[in-house]
Amino acid sequence: MTTRATSDLLTLFAAAEGGWVSGEAISRSLGVSRTAVWKQVEALRTLGYLVEAAPRKGYRLIARPDLITPEEVRTGLATRRLGQVIEYRPAVGSTNDLAKELARQGAPEGLLVLADQQTAGKGRMGRSWATPPGAAIAMSVVLRPDLPPYLAPRITLAAAVAVAEAVRDATGLAAGIKWPNDVQIGGRKLCGILTEMEAEMDRVAFVVVGIGVNVGLRREQMDPAFRDSATSLALEGASGTRRAALVQAILLRLEQAYDDLLAGRFPHVLDRWRALSVTLGRPVRVLGVDGQVVVEGVAEQVDEEGALLVRDDGGRVHRVFSGEVSLRPA
Amino acid sequence: MTTRATSDLLTLFAAAEGGWVSGEAISRSLGVSRTAVWKQVEALRTLGYLVEAAPRKGYRLIARPDLITPEEVRTGLATRRLGQVIEYRPAVGSTNDLAKELARQGAPEGLLVLADQQTAGKGRMGRSWATPPGAAIAMSVVLRPDLPPYLAPRITLAAAVAVAEAVRDATGLAAGIKWPNDVQIGGRKLCGILTEMEAEMDRVAFVVVGIGVNVGLRREQMDPAFRDSATSLALEGASGTRRAALVQAILLRLEQAYDDLLAGRFPHVLDRWRALSVTLGRPVRVLGVDGQVVVEGVAEQVDEEGALLVRDDGGRVHRVFSGEVSLRPA
Numbered sequence: 001m002t003t004r005a006t007s008d009l010l011t012l013f014a015a016a017e018g019g020w021v022s023g024e025a026i027s028r029s030l031g032v033s034r035t036a037v038w039k040q041v042e043a044l045r046t047l048g049y050l051v052e053a054a055p056r057k058g059y060r061l062i063a064r065p066d067l068i069t070p071e072e073v074r075t076g077l078a079t080r081r082l083g084q085v086i087e088y089r090p091a092v093g094s095t096n097d098l099a100k101e102l103a104r105q106g107a108p109e110g111l112l113v114l115a116d117q118q119t120a121g122k123g124r125m126g127r128s129w130a131t132p133p134g135a136a137i138a139m140s141v142v143l144r145p146d147l148p149p150y151l152a153p154r155i156t157l158a159a160a161v162a163v164a165e166a167v168r169d170a171t172g173l174a175a176g177i178k179w180p181n182d183v184q185i186g187g188r189k190l191c192g193i194l195t196e197m198e199a200e201m202d203r204v205a206f207v208v209v210g211i212g213v214n215v216g217l218r219r220e221q222m223d224p225a226f227r228d229s230a231t232s233l234a235l236e237g238a239s240g241t242r243r244a245a246l247v248q249a250i251l252l253r254l255e256q257a258y259d260d261l262l263a264g265r266f267p268h269v270l271d272r273w274r275a276l277s278v279t280l281g282r283p284v285r286v287l288g289v290d291g292q293v294v295v296e297g298v299a300e301q302v303d304e305e306g307a308l309l310v311r312d313d314g315g316r317v318h319r320v321f322s323g324e325v326s327l328r329p330a
Numbered sequence: 331m332t333t334r335a336t337s338d339l340l341t342l343f344a345a346a347e348g349g350w351v352s353g354e355a356i357s358r359s360l361g362v363s364r365t366a367v368w369k370q371v372e373a374l375r376t377l378g379y380l381v382e383a384a385p386r387k388g389y390r391l392i393a394r395p396d397l398i399t400p401e402e403v404r405t406g407l408a409t410r411r412l413g414q415v416i417e418y419r420p421a422v423g424s425t426n427d428l429a430k431e432l433a434r435q436g437a438p439e440g441l442l443v444l445a446d447q448q449t450a451g452k453g454r455m456g457r458s459w460a461t462p463p464g465a466a467i468a469m470s471v472v473l474r475p476d477l478p479p480y481l482a483p484r485i486t487l488a489a490a491v492a493v494a495e496a497v498r499d500a501t502g503l504a505a506g507i508k509w510p511n512d513v514q515i516g517g518r519k520l521c522g523i524l525t526e527m528e529a530e531m532d533r534v535a536f537v538v539v540g541i542g543v544n545v546g547l548r549r550e551q552m553d554p555a556f557r558d559s560a561t562s563l564a565l566e567g568a569s570g571t572r573r574a575a576l577v578q579a580i581l582l583r584l585e586q587a588y589d590d591l592l593a594g595r596f597p598h599v600l601d602r603w604r605a606l607s608v609t610l611g612r613p614v615r616v617l618g619v620d621g622q623v624v625v626e627g628v629a630e631q632v633d634e635e636g637a638l639l640v641r642d643d644g645g646r647v648h649r650v651f652s653g654e655v656s657l658r659p660a
Contacts, residue, residue: 124530124532125533148651148652149479149480149482149527149529150479150480150635150651152479152531153531153532155531156531180531180532194530195530195531196528196529196530196531196535197479197528197529197530197531198526198527198528198529199479199526199527199528199529200454200524200525200526200527201482201483201485201486201510201525201526201527201636202454202483202510202651202652202653203455203619203652205526289533305480306531321478321480321532322478322532322533323532
């Protein structure tokens with residue numbers, strides 16, 4: 001069974017909104033025999049879809065599993081460019097590494113790499129990022145912006161805005177952004193974004209935006225070291241969130257923010273970043289990769305190159321390009 | 331024959347400065363039999379070295395071919411880090427592409443990729459770069475600086491300084507720099523530098539500095555489109571320049587400039603860039619990748635992020651990060 005036929009069948013079921021679709025109608029729409037229709041329904045069942053069949057009525061979809069397969073993500077995807085080509089793996093080392101490899105081989109802008117599980121997921125600053133199967137989103141998008149490298153951090157900020165807004169759209173939860181691009185709920189980390197690029201000194205070859213979201217993770221599935229500082233949508237009360245729907249919402253918001261950025265409307269993206277920020281106006285401490293304190297002060301602003309402006313107690317403003325921010329006890 | 335043994339033998343010949351070295355002395359130094367010494371001399375002859383042998387005197391080196399093999403480049407190399415590991419290919423698509431591949435696999439800082447010929451050499455802005463066999467240098471160096479990407483263009487400026495100074499050291503010719511990193515003699519391009527990087531948004535994973543120098547190229551070996559605008563050391567009168575010696579000089583100057591940059595002495599590198607510049611103070615026109623004029627005016631300065639500051643006729647200063655500069659007719 002081709003994934004295209006699966007997508008088409010799922011689209012028919014989606015259009016019927018839980019109602020019956022006759023075998024004849026399916027046969028006509030897909031251009032296959034009635035026997036082939038039956039085989040495709042069987043294939044769907046194997047994937048975990050609950051499909052009822054009845055004589056003279058046809059078929060109806062009772063329940064869909066929470067998959068992030070290309071079929072699920074394509075069905076109803078509203079983007080124009082992002083996610084039109086999808087590379088899915090049940091398990092992969094790192095979606096970013098696979099996306100970079102495909103980008104080097106010439107993958108088009110908008111290529112989406114999805115995995116149900118990452119066995120060697122990566123976070124910022126050389127850290128690892130856990131993606132247990134069935135409970136999270138691991139996605140990477142290939143972008144080919146016509147930007148000099150020093151402006152590429154704008155994409156990081158745009159991605160954080162996209163994820164925070166998509167989480168708000170899909171769940172109603174009050175997601176916020178910790179500089180530069182952690183998405184948090186109630187001070188706990190819900191999502192990490194790792195943006196990587198290959199570039200000449202004056203132009204970007206490609207950027208890979210990697211997004212990991214904790215969707216259904218229970219506390220005991222988390223690394224003990226992060227249990228107090230991490231959260232998931234399920235832990236915050238949005239336990240029914242379908243992963244494919246959230247992937248679609250993220251792609252749509254990311255495409256909007258990316259289009260704004262390319263069209264010279266980055267100030268608009270930055271305004272939304274500022275509105276969603278949980279960092280600005282707060283006393284912060286910035287630590288480097290080595291764990292040393294880089295600067296302490298008040299996070300006053302984020303500038304057009306993505307740097308955090310921190311005013312220290314002596315009144316001097318520091319431009320911070322890298323590091324881990326924590327809120328400083330007042 | 332191991333390349334290490336070849337290097338050792340060449341080092342002995344170099345120390346003798348054209349004089350005789352006894353077979354016994356070689357045998358002792360290399361820790362091999364007299365028969366093995368004879369075999370190694372034969373191997374050298376196969377590579378193009380002219381070695382005289384005489385009873386009771388031993389061997390002496392009469393002439394060395396102009397190779398850029400690891401043996402030639404290692405013998406007498408004065409650097410501490412750059413070029414300690416060398417990957418040589420008689421022919422390769424692009425030394426930068428090979429260096430990036432090796433860097434992704436974990437190659438150490440300082441890895442040097444050398445090729446006698448490039449079949450798909452690359453220049454800035456997506457252009458091609460010709461490296462015919464025997465007549466040019468194609469070299470790429472892997473660096474792993476602890477820098478945020480927006481400061482990586484400093485490496486490009488440092489590389490231009492290194493090459494211009496190395497050419498001056500090795501030939502006495504008055505090499506100058508056209509922003510950002512073309513090395514020229516008398517207004518004609520002698521060397522192109524293509525710096526590429528892989529990075530997260532806030533830290534560089536690695537940088538590959540690719541350097542192509544026209545050494546022995548005759549005018550008829552050049553692309554007709556560039557014959558008026560390009561030159562070679564031979565065409566400028568330095569026809570005896572040994573490629574390996576120039577590679578050594580470039581590596582030494584590059585290491586010095588890179589050390590300055592990492593140690594917070596970038597202003598010193600920038601001062602040397604300015605002194606070697608043929609762009610500053612001149613009326614210029616900057617063209618983008620698409621051939622459109624980005625700005626016209628007077629090139630006033632280069633700043634700490636590598637941008638060219640151009641003052642247009644209305645007095646406004648433009649920061650140029652990318653593009654091709656040409657001198658504007660006054």
